[in-house]
Amino acid sequence: MNxxxxxxxxAIxxxxxxxxxxxxxxxxNYFIRVTELVWSINLYxxxxxxxxxxxTVII
Structure with missing residues (x-):
């Protein structure tokens, strides 16, 4: 994890x-995009x- x-x-x-x-x-200093997932594994x-x-995408 970086x-x-x-x-x-x-922060969460x-x-x-x-x-x-x-x-x-x-x-x-970042521009973030939050998307809800219908099906997820190992994501917060x-x-x-x-x-x-x-x-540039960082994560």
Missing amino acids: KLETKILK ETNKLNPEILGERKWY DGYLIEAYTKN
Whole structure:
């Protein structure tokens, strides 16, 4: 797990990032996209969280 993944998981656990708010938004220096999954395995509570800086996908 990299530093950004750890930061996102900690933010979710401390309620600073709510994965139930779907869509795209700015979060710190990142642009994130949260998508609800119909079927999931090994993802946090059935949500796919992608983080971007400019045009690069980080997670």
